[in-house]
Structures are given as C-alpha cells and as structure tokens.
Amino acid sequence: FRGWVDEVIQYVYTLLSSIPDVLLIAAAVLLLQVTIDKHPELFATALERSDARLLFLCLILGITAFTGLCRLIRGEAMKLRELEYIQAARAFGVSSFGIITKHIVPNLMHIVLISLVMQFSGFVLAEAVLSYVGVGVDPKTPSFGVMINTARAELAATPVVWWTLVTAFVFMLMLVLSANLFSDAVRDAFDPRARQRQ
Template sequence: MTTPEITSQQKAAQRLSERQGKPANLWLDAWHRLLRNRAAALGFILIALLLVTSLLAPLVAPFHYAAGDSSEAHTVPAWLIDLLPGNVASYAKVSSKFLFGSDYLGRDILSRLIWGTRVSLPVGFIGAFTALLIGLVYGCISGYYGGKLDNLMMRIVDIMYAFPTMLLIILMMAFFKSTFADVRPGTVAATFNAINDVIDSVMGLPGGGMLFIFLGIGITAWMGMARLARGQILSLKEKEFVEAAHMIGAGDGRILLRHILPNIIGPCIVAETLAIPGYINTEVFLSFIGLGVDPPTPSWGSMISDGAATLRAYPHMVLFPALALAITMFAFNFLGDGLRDALDPRMKGTS
C-alpha cells in the first residue's frame, strides 16, 4: 500500500516544481476547455469564417450587392434543379452564372448573402456589446449599492420590460424613419443622420441606416443583462471574500472591479453570446417587415421578405438566406453553450 502513495506524492512534488513561478491563468484554462468542446469549436470556427467573409466582402463576393439585370431575374441555379427535381425548370431561367441563383431584380443571391453578413454580424455584436455595457453598469450600481436606489432602478427596468419589446422596437424604428428622414442641417436629426452616414460608409453600405437599427436593439437589449448582473452581485456581495476586501480597506471601485466583476463576467458573457441570435433575429424581422435596413442594402431579413412573395415559384430566394440565418444562429448557440461549460467554475479541473 505504501508504493502508490509514494509515487503519487512524488508526482505531486514534480507537478509542484513544474508549476512554480508559472501563473495558471483561469481564462487560458477556460479557452482550452472551450476548444476541446467540438460543437463550440465548430461554432467558433463558423463565426470566425463569417467575420472574415464580412470583412473581405468586396473581395469574396462575385458581384456587387446592388448590381443586377432584370433580364436575369429569378434565375435558378442548375445544380439545385439536379438536386431537387421539380417543375421549376419548366418556367424559370436555369443558369450556372449565379451559384445560389438571382433575385427578382437579377441580383446575385450569394453576393447579397455575403454583403448581408455586414448587417447581421454587427447587429449581433453591437447588441451584445451595448447590453453588456449598459446592463452591467446599471446592474452593478443597482445590486451593489442596494436599498432604495436598487428598488428605484429595478422598477424602471420592470417598466421597460412591461412594453412588448418587438412593438417598442417597431415603434422606435418607425419614429426614426419618419423623424430622421430628410432634415435641415443643424438639427438633432441631422446630427444623427451624419453619424449614421459615417457608420454606413465605414461598413461599406451607404444608405443602409445601420445606426437606427443599432439604437433600436441597444435600447431594448440591456434590461435582461441588468437583471442578471444585479442578481449575480446580490449573491456575490455577501460572500466572505468581498467582506474581506472591505476589511482590508478596499474602496467600492476596487471591490467592484477586482472582486465582483471578474466573478460575474463569465455568466454575463455566456448570456450575451446566447442572446446574439436573438438580436440577429430582431434585425431580420425588422427588415422582413420593411423597418430594417433601407434597400438596396442586403439584409438576410429583407431577402427572405423578397423571396416570400414568390415562395412557391422560386423557393431558392428564401432557401439560401434562411439557411445562412439558421447556420449563424446555430453557431452562436453552440459557442454560447460551450462558453457556459468552459467558464463554469464547477467544471474546473475536469478534462
């Protein structure tokens, strides 16, 4: 019985000497755990590919998103006819010029999908970013200081929650589109339009109206995060290590930034990663009903909307944007699930 004990002790001693002076970074550990999770790694790779695609859109896309010839409208790709035989060939133009076919104006669907990543991905990331920024700060203040302030701040969140989110966004978008359209210089609206033009031109989508989508989603996205952050802080601020930090004379800022935030940021990032498909979905829905980006800016939602009108005749117009949307949402969900497992402290030490 003594032999295995000695070897295990020796092993421990060996491990100890290997570890000396080498910081074991918790975030690095989480990263390794994430990569070991196949679904999460796949999601991560897909998102990375989408990001690269959207950055290199002008190089990757075979055509410009707005370029089209109506004589080539509703072209069905030849390979799709082979794959799914039907009577489409009897009335539609079949060609191999466009990999995913063309839409009702003869624009290449693949190119529009590629340019569309410049709408969907930023919407997802900006939604998550503003939710983290506003929600975390709001939730931290509310949860940490507590008492009457907490009560007041959370009632405000409750009131915001009480509005149906979709309706609120729709109303806001309608307001933006009417109020901020075509204004004289020097007004608030003109300033917003100027900012919007800068954002649109940076993204290479002039006349897209991206700022208003960001605003609409940002304003409605933070409440859930504020509640989550507050709840996390309420449980964390009673922990003994926070008390210990008070005891050594640390200030509120230090306690929040060094003791509380690092311990709640994991669940918050997971929640926001899982919320990204929701933001993308919101944009898709807004574009579907015509309140999203302005044409001819390609959004997956407006593409689905265009295709829905002729769904029976030309199903390819809906199929490809819908597939792109589904794959993106899956990727973010896989990554979010993987992040949750990787960042969960209970998973520590497991391989």
C-alpha cells in the same frame, strides 16, 4: 452598492421590461424614420440614412436585451457583496470602487459573456423579422429579412425562383446554429460544475 443608483437602475429595467420588446423596437425605428423624413438635412445621403437605421436598430435591440441581463447581473452582484472575501476587503479598508473593479466586475464578466453569446441568435432572428415586415434596416441594406422579403416577391414570378429564399433560410439557419453551438461551448467553459462532471 444599493442606494439611489440601484433604485434608478431597477426602475429603468422594470419600466423597459413592462413594454413588449417587438412593440418598443418597432415604435423606436418608426420614430427614427419619421425624424429622418422630417429632417433630411441631418442625413444628406441614402447611405447615412441606412447607417442611422442600422445603428438605431442595434441600439434598441441592445436596450431591450439589457433588461434581462441587468436583472441577472444585479442579483449576482447582490449575492457577491455578501461573500466573505468581499466583507474582508471592506474590513481591510478597500474602497467601494476598488471592491467593484477588483472583485465584483471580474466575477460578473462570465455571466455577461454567456448571456450575450446566447442572445445573439435572438438578435439575428429579431432583425430578420423586423426587416421582413419593413421596420428593420433600410431595404437597400443587405440583411436576412430583406433577402427573405425579396425572395418572397420572386416566388410570384413566372419561372419560379425558389433558390434565393432557400439560400437565405439556409444561411440564417447556419448562423443561428453556429451561434447556439458557440454559446453552449462558452457556457461549458465558464461553468465549473460542467468541468467537474467531465
């Protein structure tokens, strides 16, 4: 607990949180695109290139979401380390690794689960916006942003094709709404105060 590892982690998430998320994501995806264009031998097929963009987008979304979660987990871990049963385990000679794996991590997992479920809808919306403006997934990869961008182009057709745009919005709304309802259910299941009120 604490020490140089804690300071390095604090420095990393403070540095990452000082950069705007959208700017960091767009810069990272554009950097990958330049790398793919300059070194085509690394990604032989179009499928490999689109998979690399999708994987990199997922990684950079995870890194940007990591900053808030890391700050939350660190604060909770600092609170847990001062509790009496942790102090008792330390007094009985349990190693720091044993305390972390048996007491700290299990008591932090509900925070991680709730946070990830609640951030899912933000990930969906971020992917849609980034793909719509062209810095998200490959244009050949099916995604909400690509579908909305394609439907926007179809709105200019002579017989107006509106149902593709409405369909993309409806399905994205259903996915985000169901993710939010699921996150509320997970939060209520892990929140002891909510169970006491019922």
